[in-house]
Amino acid sequence: MEERFATSPPPLAEAIRSSIPEVEAVARLYYWSDFTMRPDHNFDKIFRETKVYAADADFFKVLKCKFLAEILLLRYKNLPR
Amino acid sequence: MAIRYFGKQAVEQNRIVGRYLRGGKDAGTPWRVTALIEDLPANTHLQFEYLVSSNSYPDDLHRNSIWTWPVMHTYLRLKDQASLATVERKLEQLVETHALPQLQKANNATNASNLFFHFPLQALTGIHLKSDYLQEMAPNGNATYVNTLYIISIFILLLACVNYINLFTARATLRAKEVGVKKAVGANGKQLITQFLTESLVLCSLATVLGFGLMQVFYQGADGFLGKGALHPIWSSKQMALMGLGITAIVGLLAGAYPALYMTRFRPLQVLKDNLAHGLQGSSLRNVLVVFQFVVSIGLITATLVVNQQVSYFKNPPTGF
Numbered sequence: 001m002e003e004r005f006a007t008s009p010p011p012l013a014e015a016i017r018s019s020i021p022e023v024e025a026v027a028r029l030y031y032w033s034d035f036t037m038r039p040d041h042n043f044d045k046i047f048r049e050t051k052v053y054a055a056d057a058d059f060f061k062v063l064k065c066k067f068l069a070e071i072l073l074l075r076y077k078n079l080p081r
Numbered sequence: 082m083a084i085r086y087f088g089k090q091a092v093e094q095n096r097i098v099g100r101y102l103r104g105g106k107d108a109g110t111p112w113r114v115t116a117l118i119e120d121l122p123a124n125t126h127l128q129f130e131y132l133v134s135s136n137s138y139p140d141d142l143h144r145n146s147i148w149t150w151p152v153m154h155t156y157l158r159l160k161d162q163a164s165l166a167t168v169e170r171k172l173e174q175l176v177e178t179h180a181l182p183q184l185q186k187a188n189n190a191t192n193a194s195n196l197f198f199h200f201p202l203q204a205l206t207g208i209h210l211k212s213d214y215l216q217e218m219a220p221n222g223n224a225t226y227v228n229t230l231y232i233i234s235i236f237i238l239l240l241a242c243v244n245y246i247n248l249f250t251a252r253a254t255l256r257a258k259e260v261g262v263k264k265a266v267g268a269n270g271k272q273l274i275t276q277f278l279t280e281s282l283v284l285c286s287l288a289t290v291l292g293f294g295l296m297q298v299f300y301q302g303a304d305g306f307l308g309k310g311a312l313h314p315i316w317s318s319k320q321m322a323l324m325g326l327g328i329t330a331i332v333g334l335l336a337g338a339y340p341a342l343y344m345t346r347f348r349p350l351q352v353l354k355d356n357l358a359h360g361l362q363g364s365s366l367r368n369v370l371v372v373f374q375f376v377v378s379i380g381l382i383t384a385t386l387v388v389n390q391q392v393s394y395f396k397n398p399p400t401g402f
Binding site: 031057 | 085086087100101102103104111112127128129130131132133134135136137142143144145146147148149150151152153154155156157158159160163164167168171172174175179180200203208214215216217218
C-alpha cells in the first residue's frame with residue numbers, strides 16, 4: 001500500500017543540514033497540541049489555543065517574516081521551564 | 082493574538098516581548114514571548130497561531146531518530162545556485178543510508194527492493210493546489226477545478242469577442258456612410274483601423290471597470306462564502322492589476338481587429354451610392370462565428386444543467402421507500 005505524507009520523520013532535518021550543502025536553511029514544524037493559555041498579568045483571561053506549532057530555531061531563516069518586535073537570542077538563554 | 086492577551090495599547094506601545102504567557106498541561110508553565118510577527122495572510126498554507134521553540138518540547142521528539150515515522154513538516158530554503166536534481170539525489174542517498182535499513186528492520190523484510198520510501202520536494206507555492214497528502218497543515222485546493230474555471234472564463238471572453246464582432250459587422254450598414262465620407266475626404270486605411278481599434282479598446286476598458294465594480298459588489302457575498310479575507314489579497318496584488326490590463330488589451334484587440342479591417346475595406350464610391358448589398362456580401366466568417374457562438378453557449382449551458390442535475394441527484398437520492 002502506498003501512503004503519501006506531507007510530513008517527514010524527525011531526523012531528516014538534521015541529516016539534510018549535515019549532508020546537503022545546497023540547502024541554506026532547514027526547519028521543522030510540528031503540531032504540538034491544544035493549549036489553555038493566560039497572560040501573566042491577568043489569570044482570569046483564559047484562551048484555548050488550537051494552532052500551536054513547535055518550530056526549529058531556523059524557521060525564520062526558511063521563511064522570511066516581518067517581525068514586529070523581537071528580543072535578542074542571548075537574552076533568553078535561561079528560559080524558565 | 083497579542084492584542085487578545087495583552088490589549089491593544091500594550092501592542093502599540095511595544096510592551097509585549099519579554100512578558101509571559103502561562104499554559105501547558107498544568108497551566109503553570111511560563112512561556113516567554115520572544116518575538117511578535119505580523120498577521121499571516123488568510124490564504125497562507127502556514128496556519129499557525131503561534132510557534133513554540135522546539136528546544137522546549139518536553140518529549141525530546143525533535144531529537145528522536147526514528148526514520149519511519151512521518152510526524153513533522155520539514156521546510157528547506159535552498160541556496161540560490163542549488164540545483165533541484167542534486168538535492169533530490171542527495172535526499173535519495175539519505176533514504177538509502179538511514180531510512181531503508183530501519184524500514185527493513187521494522188517490516189522484517191529480507192531485501193529492500195520492494196520497499197517504497199522517498200523524500201520528494203514540494204515547492205511551497207505549489208502546496209495548496211498540487212500537494213494533497215496525509216497530514217497536510219491546511220485543507221488543499223484542487224488544481225483541476227481552478228483550471229476548468231480558467232478554461233470556462235476564456236471561452237466566455239471569446240464568446241463576448243465574437244458577439245462584439247457579429248454585432249459590429251451587422252451594424253456596419255449604419256456606419257458605412259461614415260467610412261465612405263472619411264475615405265472620400267482623404268483618410269487612409271491605417272487611420273480608420275486605428276479609429277476602430279481605439280473604439281473597441283475604449284469599450285473594453287469601460288467593461289473592465291464595470292467588471293471590477295461588479296466584482297467588488299459580489300465580493301461582499303463571496304467573502305462570507307469562501308471564508309473571511311480569502312479574496313482580499315487578489316485586490317491588492319500587482320499581478321492582478323497587470324492581468325486585468327493585459328486581458329483588457331488582448332480582448333480589445335481581438336474583438337476590434339476583424340471589424341476594423343472589415344470596415345476599412347468599403348469602397349467609398351459604392352457605399353456613398355447606397356449600393357451596400359455589394360459591400361456586405363460574402364462574409365462567411367460571420368457564419369462561422371455565429372456557429373462558434375452557439376456551440377460554445379450550448380455546450381456551457383448543457384454542462385451546467387447536467388452538473389446541476391447530478392449534484393441535486395446525489396444530494397437527494399431516492400431512498401427506495
